[in-house]
Amino acid sequence: xxxxxxxxxxxxxxxxxxxxxxxxxxxxxxxxxxxxxxxxxxxxxxxxxxxxxxxxxxxxxxxxxxxxxxxxxxxxxxxxxxxxxxxxxxxxxxxxxxxxxxxxxxxxxxxxxxxxxxxxxxxxxxxxxxxxxxxxxxxxxxxxxxxxxxxxxxxxxxxxxxxxxxxxxxxxxxxxxxxxxxxxxxxxxxxxxxxx
Numbered sequence: 001x002x003x004x005x006x007x008x009x010x011x012x013x014x015x016x017x018x019x020x021x022x023x024x025x026x027x028x029x030x031x032x033x034x035x036x037x038x039x040x041x042x043x044x045x046x047x048x049x050x051x052x053x054x055x056x057x058x059x060x061x062x063x064x065x066x067x068x069x070x071x072x073x074x075x076x077x078x079x080x081x082x083x084x085x086x087x088x089x090x091x092x093x094x095x096x097x098x099x100x101x102x103x104x105x106x107x108x109x110x111x112x113x114x115x116x117x118x119x120x121x122x123x124x125x126x127x128x129x130x131x132x133x134x135x136x137x138x139x140x141x142x143x144x145x146x147x148x149x150x151x152x153x154x155x156x157x158x159x160x161x162x163x164x165x166x167x168x169x170x171x172x173x174x175x176x177x178x179x180x181x182x183x184x185x186x187x188x189x190x191x192x193x194x195x196x
Contacts, residue, residue, distance in 0.1 A: 014052075014142075016091045017044060021078035025067050028058045032142060042090050051144035129159050 017035040024031070033053045037043045047053055058066070074082045085095045101111045124141055132140065138149040 014047065016081065016083055018082045019079050020070060020074055020082060023066070023070065023082060025063055025070070028060060028063055029055050030058060031055050036090065038092055042092055047142065049142070049144050051138070052142035054139060054142050056140060 014032050014035050018030055018032075019034065022031040022034070023029075032047060032055070035045055035047050035052075037045055070082060073084065074080055075084050075088060081090060083091050085091055089095070096116070100116060104111050104114055124137065127140055128137055134146055134149060138144070138146065141149055143149045
C-alpha cells in the first residue's frame with residue numbers, strides 16, 4: 001500500500017481522510033480539506049486551522065503506485081476514502097498497526113521504534129533539505145506558525161557537508177570569475193589606455 005505520509009508530509013488523519021475526489025493524480029496533487037479524528041469512533045471533520053487546508057504537490061515517483069492503489073483498493077466513488085482497511089472500512093490505528101509492524105519487519109527496521117508519524121517528519125526534513133524556505137515548508141505542512149514548522153528543520157550531518165561543499169564550489173567559481181575580470185581590465189596609465 002503506497003503512503004503519502006513521507007512524500008507529501010501528511011499526518012495520518014489527513015491521509016486517512018482523503019477521498020478520491022481530493023486526488024488529482026494527473027496534476028500530482030492532493031487537496032487537504034478533510035481529516036479523520038480517532039476519538040473512540042472515527043469522526044470525519046475538517047483540519048483544525050485554515051493553514052491546514054491546502055493543496056500538496058506529490059512527487060511523481062509515487063503517482064503510478066498511488067494510481068494502481070486507487071483502482072485496486074480504495075473505496076468506490078469520488079467520496080470514497082483512498083486508504084481503507086482490508087475489509088473496506090476506514091483505517092484506524094488498531095487495524096493498521098499489524099500491517100505497519102509487518103512492513104517494518106520486512107524492511108529490517110525495529111518494530112515499535114518507528115511510527116507512521118515519523119514518515120511525516122522524514123518528508124518534512126527532506127523538503128527542508130531540498131532547499132524549501134520556511135514559508136514553503138509551513139505551506140506544505142499546513143502550519144500557521146514558524147515555531148511549529150521549525151520542529152521539522154533538523155539538519156543532518158551529511159546535509160551540513162553538502163551545504164559546505166556547495167559553498168566551496170560557489171566561492172571557487174566567484175574567485176575564478178573575478179580573476180578573469182581582473183585579467184581583462186587594463187590598469188589606467190598603460191599605453192593602450194592613454195591612446196599612445
